[in-house]
Amino acid sequence: MPDKEKSATTASVTVDEFISENGYYGDYGGSFIPEILVPAFEEIKAHFEAIRYDEDFWQQYRALLTNYSGRPTPLTYADRLTEHYGRAHIYIKREDLNHTGAHKLNNALGQAMLAKKMGKTRIIAETGAGQHGVATATAAAKLGLSATIYMGREDMERQYANVFWMKRLGAEVIAVDYGSQTLKDAINETLRDWVSSFETTHYVLGTASGAHPFPAMVAFFQSVIGIEAKDQILRAAGRLPSHVYACVGGGSNALGIFQAFYPHDDVKLIGVEAGGKGKESGQHAARIAYGEGTLGVAQGYKTLFLQNKDGQMNDTYSLAAGLDYVGVSPILADLSKRGRVQFSAATDDEVINALQTVMQTEGLIPALESTHAFAGAFRDIVHSSKSDIFIINMSGRGDKDIFNIAEGLQDEEWKAFIHRKSNQFSRQA
Template sequence: MKIFKGLPEGYYGEYGGRYVPELLIPVLDELRDCFNSVKNDKAFFNEYYSLLKEFCGRETPLTYAKNLTEYFGKGRIFIKREDLNHSGAHKINNVMGQALIMKKLGKTRVIAETGAGQHGVATAVMAAKMGFDATIYMGAEDVARQYPNVFWMRNLGAKVVAVEDGTATLKDAINESMRDWASNFEDTHYCLGTTCGPHPFPEMVTYFQSVISKEIKKQLKERENKLPDRVYACLGGGSNSMGAFYEFLDDESVKLIGVEAGGKGEGSGMHASRIAYKTGKTGVAQGYKTIFLQNEEGQMMDTWSISAGLDYIGVSPISAYLSDIGRVNVEAATDEEVIEAFKLVSRKEGIIPALESSHAFAAMIRDIEKTGKDEIIVVNMSGRGDKDIFNIGEALGDADWMKFVKERGDSYER
C-alpha cells in the first residue's frame, strides 16, 4: 500500500509500536517473524482462503438493497453480508488466519478477549475445529447483555471468564487476556480480535480481514465495472472497518467513513467516540500507542454504547493515522439513531443487522442526501442482530418481548 510507504515497521505516524513487559518481547518477535514469513506467500493465502471458503462460507454476498435505494431515491446502496459468515460476523476471518499461525508456532492453547461476544464465539469455533484449548475473557457487564453468545462459547468447549475489574467491559477483558498471556506464553497464543494491541497484531488482523474489501472490489467490478463512491463501516477497535477499507486506501476517489459509538450524544459523557467527538487523547495502554478516551491525568474514562462491540476506550493505531491524514472520515452515531437505522433496515430489506453494524447504517442514512443517483454506496454489515435481541427488545420497549422474558425467568425460578 502506497499510503503506508516509508513508515517504520509497526508504526502508523505517531501511533502503534509495542509497549509490553520485557518477557513478551521474544513472543512478539516470534509472532512477527512467523507472520512476515507468510504474509506475501501465495500458498499460505490460498490455504487460508480455502479454509474460509470451505468452512466459513466465503465469499459473502454483496447484496443490492433495492428497497432502501428506492426509499431514499439517492445513491445505490449495497450491503456486504459479513453476517452470513459461519458464526455470524466478520470475526471468523481473523481467527481462522491466526489458527494457521498458531499451528506454525506449535501453540496448543488459545486465549481471546470479547465484547459483543462474536469474537469469542469465533475463537471457540476455531478452537473446536483445530483441537485447541480455549479461554475467553469477557467483561461481566458484557456477559450480562450478550449471554446468548456466552452460552454458545461454553457449549463449543471454551472456558468463559467474566472479568469484574474496572467497568467490566472490553478494555478490562483485554487487560485480563494480556495477564494470562504473560504467564502462559510458552504454549498459549493470544488471538487478539481487533486491529489494536502491540505490533504485529494491527497489521496481522488487517491482513486477515482485508478479504472483505478484496471481495467488495471484485464483486463491484463484475457487477458495475467501477469502484464504490462511499464505503461505510462501524469503528470500534477497527477490524471490520480496516477489512472493508483496506483495498481502497490507495483509491482516493473512494470515500471511507468509519462510524464510532455516539452513545447518548456528544457532551453526554456516555459514549465511546474517541475521534469524531474529539474527546480522545494520544496515550499508551494495552501494549500500543493510539487515541484513547482518557482524562487529563491519563486515567482511562468510562465508555458507553448500546452495542457491546463498540464499547472500547481505544481505536486501531492504523485508524487513528488514517483519520489524521484525512484518508478516513470518522463520524459517530447515537444510540437513538442506531435503533432507528436498525428498524429501517430490518423492515425495508428483511435483513437484521447487529447493533454494531447499525451504526454504519445510521451514518449512511444521515449522509444519504449528499449522494447522487449514480453513486454506489457500500455498507459493511459486520454481523447479524440475533445476538442483540435482549438489548433491542429493551430499546424498542417491546412489551410482549419483555413479558416473555419475565415469564421465562419466573418459570426457571419455579
C-alpha cells in the first residue's frame, strides 16, 4: 500500500473529520440497515478505505475529471453583479461547466470506478432533479456498466428533459408512483432494488446522506470543488473569502465546497435550503433554517427530518426538484449544531427574482437549485462591505429547468409555444 500521508494528499483529502470511522458526526449519521445489506456495506467500506490510498485509482480518477469531465471548473468574478449591489465582491464557482452540467459527475464517476473495483457490472441510483441520474447514466456509459435510475413520477414531470437524456444514454428509468413521488420515494425504491441485487450491483447514492460510509464517500468525491475554489480565490484575490454560499438539499455540493474552507473559522459557510412557499405555508423543504427538522432515523441513517410527532415523514415542496427532500446530510446537521455552518432558506419567489438578476447581469443561467444559493447571498449582501468576498457555488446550469422557470415567470409566449407544439403533436398522432 502506498504511503498514506502522501496518497491521501494526492487524493484530495482536506478534512479528516469528514471521513468518520464509525459513521457518526456528533448525534447524527450511523448505519441503520437491514441485515441482508450488511455484506454490501462492509464491502463498500473496505474498498473505499483502500482506494483512498491507492495512487493508481486516483491517477485514473483525476485523468477522467481533467480529460473527460472538464475540470477544473472556473471561478468567475461577477463584475456586473458586484457593481449592481455595490458591496461585497462576488465570485461564482462554475460547476455548471462540469460535464453533464452539474457537480454530480464528480461523485458518479468516482463511485462507478469503485463499482468496477468491486467487480460489479450494474449501478443503480435515485434522482430528484435528474442531474444525478444523468451523471450516473453518463458514468455507466463511459465505464461500460449497465444503469437503472429511479425517479419519482412528480419529478419526472418536472424534469422530463433529463429523463430523455438518461434513456438516450442507455439507462433504464423507472418511475416511482407512490408517496409524494419525489426524491425520498426514489431512494426507498432504489434501496429495495439493491436488497435483491447487491451481489452484482452498486448503489451510486447521489447525496451526502444515507448509511455510513455514503455521507463520507460522497463528500470525499465532491471535495474537489472546494479544493479548486480555494486555490482559485487565493490566486484571484490574494486571500480567502469572507462568505461561501451553497444550496442544500441532501448536501453534496455544499459539503463539496465547504470542506476546503472548513478549517478557516473566519470564513462563514452558509447553506441555503428550499423555503418553498414560506415557513407558515408548510410547503417547503427547510429542515434546519426553519427549525422544523427533528431527530429521526430513516433510509439507513439518523439526522434531522421533516416529520410528524409519530415519526412519519412529511411531504416536502420546492420549485427545485433537487432540493425537495425530507432529510439532510448528517455531516451538515452536526456542523449546524456546532455553529460552523449557518443555514437560511430562500422562497420560490426569492429564487425567481434572483434568477432574473443573475441572468440579466451576468449572462448565466443557474439551475433552480443553485439559484437558492444566489438568493441567500443577495439577501445577506446588503449587510456586507466592499472588503468582503462572497463565493457562490453554482452547482448546476438551468437549461433543465426551462419548463419550471417559464411557469415561475408566467411567460405567456412560452405557454403559447407549448400549446402550439402540443397541437402539432396531436395532429401528427
